[in-house]
Amino acid sequence: MKPFPRAEISGHALQSNLARLRELAPKSKVMAVVKANGYGHGLLNVAKCLTTADGFGLARLEEALELRAGGVKTKLLLLEGFFRQNDLNTLVEHDIDTVVHHEFQIEMLESAKLSQPVTVWMKVDSGMHRLGFSLEQFAATYARLQACPNVAKPINLMTHFACADEPDNPATAEQTARFNRLTANLPGERTLANSAGALYWQETQADWIRPGIALYGVSPVAGDLGRNHGLMPAMQLMSQLIAVRPHKAGDPVGYGSYWYAKQDTQLGVVAIGYGDGYPRNAPEGTPVWINGRLVPVVGRVSMDMLTVDLGVDATDAVGDDVILWGQELPVEEVAEHIGTIAYELVTKLTPRVAVCFESA
Numbered sequence: 001m002k003p004f005p006r007a008e009i010s011g012h013a014l015q016s017n018l019a020r021l022r023e024l025a026p027k028s029k030v031m032a033v034v035k036a037n038g039y040g041h042g043l044l045n046v047a048k049c050l051t052t053a054d055g056f057g058l059a060r061l062e063e064a065l066e067l068r069a070g071g072v073k074t075k076l077l078l079l080e081g082f083f084r085q086n087d088l089n090t091l092v093e094h095d096i097d098t099v100v101h102h103e104f105q106i107e108m109l110e111s112a113k114l115s116q117p118v119t120v121w122m123k124v125d126s127g128m129h130r131l132g133f134s135l136e137q138f139a140a141t142y143a144r145l146q147a148c149p150n151v152a153k154p155i156n157l158m159t160h161f162a163c164a165d166e167p168d169n170p171a172t173a174e175q176t177a178r179f180n181r182l183t184a185n186l187p188g189e190r191t192l193a194n195s196a197g198a199l200y201w202q203e204t205q206a207d208w209i210r211p212g213i214a215l216y217g218v219s220p221v222a223g224d225l226g227r228n229h230g231l232m233p234a235m236q237l238m239s240q241l242i243a244v245r246p247h248k249a250g251d252p253v254g255y256g257s258y259w260y261a262k263q264d265t266q267l268g269v270v271a272i273g274y275g276d277g278y279p280r281n282a283p284e285g286t287p288v289w290i291n292g293r294l295v296p297v298v299g300r301v302s303m304d305m306l307t308v309d310l311g312v313d314a315t316d317a318v319g320d321d322v323i324l325w326g327q328e329l330p331v332e333e334v335a336e337h338i339g340t341i342a343y344e345l346v347t348k349l350t351p352r353v354a355v356c357f358e359s360a
């Protein structure tokens with residue numbers, strides 16, 4: 001018997017999404033972003049499924065080391081770079097590229113004793129103002145990296161977008177223009193685009209795109225769906241009905257008793273809750289898929305369970321499958337009901353959810 005709740009991960013969808021992104025950005029290499037446990041899909045399984053990616057983007061050194069320990073030989077890039085002096089030796093030992101976004105990292109590079117230089121991606125703050133060297137700092141910082149023997153040449157260049165998920169926002173074109181002006185005529189590879197850049201802003205694709213969410217079949221843009229771009233959802237979150245109960249008009253259900261049935265109905269109890277990562281703040285009406293139709297969440301989501309209104313004529317039974325999101329119910333739509341983004345839903349599943357990887 002299959003465990004539940006479980007997240008079924010489709011290797012076929014992952015590979016198909018990578019192929020689709022290559023079609024959409026035919027001149028770019030693909031740095032598949034697999035940070036945060038492959039966006040909740042399982043770091044090593046995702047990486048081993050996407051063997052044809054040109055590189056993998058990660059947020060933490062520990063994530064990169066997990067891939068190397070698992071036998072992954074592909075190029076790896078730390079998107080926020082290293083944090084400690086000692087990390088530099090680890091980067092050299094395991095052949096891991098690093099972003100350099102801050103002066104403290106340059107000081108560490110300058111004082112390190114390394115057996116080989118490190119491949120760096122210099123991060124430019126073109127307008128997001130979170131990480132990176134400002135336009136004013138750029139020339140002096142570049143010269144300093146250029147002079148550092150521990151930095152492999154040529155220096156690669158990157159930036160990150162604040163608003164690429166807003167197709168009408170001029171900020172992305174402005175950031176792109178600033179980055180291009182600053183880096184014109186410099187050697188080294190360039191990367192600007194996250195998923196939204198790759199999907200919506202073709203002129204940002206450059207040498208490398210860095211898609212995360214799109215690889216998992218999800219659109220980064222509010223009101224849009226991955227499937228509109230030929231992407232397939234890679235995750236299906238499933239559980240089961242553990243009770244079907246007749247419920248009388250006027251009766252409440254669950255903690256706080258804040259939802260009352262307006263008419264006689266049947267309620268289904270689904271074995272999933274905030275202890276699994278299904279958000280407690282999912283409001284009444286958040287859709288759940290059961291036996292070919294969508295039914296609404298009613299009452300408060302609790303730690304291990306949630307309740308749905310199956311309707312008075314329902315024929316659903318204990319043990320029936322429930323899909324919280326997946327092919328039949330896009331995670332983008334669930335996120336919109338809950339007032340969050342699909343990124344948060346897929347990355348926040350807890351270890352109680354069995355992640356079941358289905359190879360392509």
Ligand SMILES: *Cc1c(COP(=O)(O)O)cnc(C)c1O
Binds near residue numbers: 196214220
């Ligand atoms: C997470 C991340 C990405 C991927 O972003 P998506 O919106 O998931 O495509 C790309 N670049 C950097 C620097 C990131 O931190």
